[in-house]
Amino acid sequence: xxxxxxxxxxxxxxxxxxxxxxxxxxxxxxxxxxxxxxxxxxxxxxxxxxxxxxxxxxxxxxxxxxxxxxxxxxxxxxxxxxxxxxxxxxxxxxxxxxxxxxxxxxxxxxxxx
Amino acid sequence: xxxxxxxxxxxxxxxxxxxxxxxxxxxxxxxxxxxxxxxxxxxxxxxxxxxxxxxxxxxxxxxxxxxxxxxxxxxxxxxxxxxxxxxxxxxxxxxxxxxxxxxxxxxxxxxx
Numbered sequence: 001x002x003x004x005x006x007x008x009x010x011x012x013x014x015x016x017x018x019x020x021x022x023x024x025x026x027x028x029x030x031x032x033x034x035x036x037x038x039x040x041x042x043x044x045x046x047x048x049x050x051x052x053x054x055x056x057x058x059x060x061x062x063x064x065x066x067x068x069x070x071x072x073x074x075x076x077x078x079x080x081x082x083x084x085x086x087x088x089x090x091x092x093x094x095x096x097x098x099x100x101x102x103x104x105x106x107x108x109x110x111x112x113x
Numbered sequence: 114x115x116x117x118x119x120x121x122x123x124x125x126x127x128x129x130x131x132x133x134x135x136x137x138x139x140x141x142x143x144x145x146x147x148x149x150x151x152x153x154x155x156x157x158x159x160x161x162x163x164x165x166x167x168x169x170x171x172x173x174x175x176x177x178x179x180x181x182x183x184x185x186x187x188x189x190x191x192x193x194x195x196x197x198x199x200x201x202x203x204x205x206x207x208x209x210x211x212x213x214x215x216x217x218x219x220x221x222x223x224x225x
Contacts, residue, residue: 042215
């Protein structure tokens with residue numbers, strides 16, 4: 001069954017902790033993306049990766065870090081430097097250059113407790 | 114400023130009725146415009162993608178229109194079903210990896 005899988009679905013973080021959100025795809029897509037979704041706002045791009053071992057900052061990269069060691073995986077770490085991390089995080093992938101068609105995962109809801 | 118504005122913010126309709134959602138954009142350059150459906154707590158799913166030369170595109174009961182001159186798009190839902198209850202997001206692609214501009218979405222509730 002091809003697709004893009006995010007885990008966990010829900011995640012709780014204490015103040016000052018780093019947490020890592022998982023994103024795996026078996027669609028053989030080169031490009032992968034992380035977005036943040038807040039109520040009443042459009043999705044905002046955190047990081048994207050065009051190819052293995054390469055990634056670029058999006059519009060709101062501060063307080064986040066990523067890695068792309070494998071084509072299938074693009075984990076996102078929310079660090080303690082992110083002052084307002086509570087949000088819904090979406091991972092996406094696209095098959096070719098230019099983001100022609102983006103496929104989204106089911107999301108991870110992160111809450112700071 | 115590159116922006117995508119959607120209206121209304123929310124909408125309630127009765128099952129079986131039609132509705133139209135609006136999207137106005139001030140994005141340049143323009144590569145394509147997309148409509149996504151997002152169920153609560155889930156990831157968005159693509160409904161349609163339209164390029165500059167396409168005026169209308171259908172996907173079942175969903176029909177999207179695009180007027181590139183006035184920079185407006187609409188999504189028309191015919192004979193609504195309870196399962197149509199979701200947020201509908203308009204997205205304009207400027208072309209490139211980091212060039213998607215997302216609207217805030219219209220939240221549609223279909224009541225029996």
